[in-house]
Amino acid sequence: MVITGKHILHSAFYLAATLLCVAMYFIMLRAEFLAAVQVLVYIGSIVVLILFALMLTRTKAGEDTNISNNQKVFAALTAVILFISLTLVFSYSKINTVAENATALKISSIKDFSGILFTKYTLPFEIASILLLASLVGSIVIAMKEKLQTGEGADGSGQDRKGES
Amino acid sequence: MQVQLGFDLKLIYFLVISAVLFGIGIYGVLTRRHLVHILLSIELILNAALINLVAFSAFTTPEKMTGQMFAVFIIVVAACEVGVGLAIILSVYRKKNTVDIDNINILKW
Numbered sequence: 001m002v003i004t005g006k007h008i009l010h011s012a013f014y015l016a017a018t019l020l021c022v023a024m025y026f027i028m029l030r031a032e033f034l035a036a037v038q039v040l041v042y043i044g045s046i047v048v049l050i051l052f053a054l055m056l057t058r059t060k061a062g063e064d065t066n067i068s069n070n071q072k073v074f075a076a077l078t079a080v081i082l083f084i085s086l087t088l089v090f091s092y093s094k095i096n097t098v099a100e101n102a103t104a105l106k107i108s109s110i111k112d113f114s115g116i117l118f119t120k121y122t123l124p125f126e127i128a129s130i131l132l133l134a135s136l137v138g139s140i141v142i143a144m145k146e147k148l149q150t151g152e153g154a155d156g157s158g159q160d161r162k163g164e165s
Numbered sequence: 166m167q168v169q170l171g172f173d174l175k176l177i178y179f180l181v182i183s184a185v186l187f188g189i190g191i192y193g194v195l196t197r198r199h200l201v202h203i204l205l206s207i208e209l210i211l212n213a214a215l216i217n218l219v220a221f222s223a224f225t226t227p228e229k230m231t232g233q234m235f236a237v238f239i240i241v242v243a244a245c246e247v248g249v250g251l252a253i254i255l256s257v258y259r260k261k262n263t264v265d266i267d268n269i270n271i272l273k274w
Binding site for chain 1: 177179180181182184185186187188189191192195196199201202204205208209212215216219220223229230233234236237238240241242243244245246247248249251252253254255256258
């Protein structure tokens with residue numbers, strides 16, 4: 001429904017529902033912290049950011065903006081072939097699973113999670129923070145450049161981005 | 166704490182679900198003409214990868230949590246990507262006054 005929704009605003013809301021379902025799968029896989037992060041970051045900020053962008057690009061409500069090009073058949077073919085090959089690979093490969101079902105897994109607590117994150121993965125953590133800063137500055141610069149030249153008043157995106165980080 | 170479900174959760178279920186999400190995302194990227202819609206489809210593909218990582222991590226090495234770490238970093242990168250992508254979309258919209266990728270051909274010659 002994210003793909004076939006009538007209007008792109010509806011698609012954004014369907015995307016939020018899909019992300020919520022993915023968060024449910026994370027809970028089933030005993031990754032509660034990840035589920036919380038998924039809800040906060042994806043639904044709380046990314047979907048909201050997308051809605052802001054839709055409003056800034058003046059998408060009229062009610063207008064059918066769900067336009068597609070003339071490659072539907074080939075795209076569907078590609079997607080189905082990819083899906084079938086992925087499923088075949090998954091079903092034929094012998095993955096040695098420690099636990100036969102997820103219900104036997106122990107609950108991964110936030111304490112363990114943060115312990116591993118701040119000891120073993122400290123350097124990637126710092127790199128991720130630098131990446132966030134760089135993308136923040138970059139998105140502000142990209143969104144503000146036109147405004148300096150023409151004086152057009154659409155400065156919402158920089159502030160949105162700040163709120164997200 | 167153990168929760169007993171009525172059926173066994175197998176790894177293959179999660180893999181098939183992620184493959185379905187991936188296929189839907191690929192279809193969306195290939196067919197849509199709205200720039201923001203393509204971004205939404207890319208989010209779907211990223212989520213398929215996330216499910217795969219967390220499922221493999223939970224079923225093979227649940228005590229190391231490698232997949233969950235990776236998933237958190239993927240979420241960070243996805244947030245960056247969406248921010249920069251939307252800024253680019255805004256810039257393109259102000260320049261061309263459209264978000265239809267069939268009308269955006271300034272890189273073509």
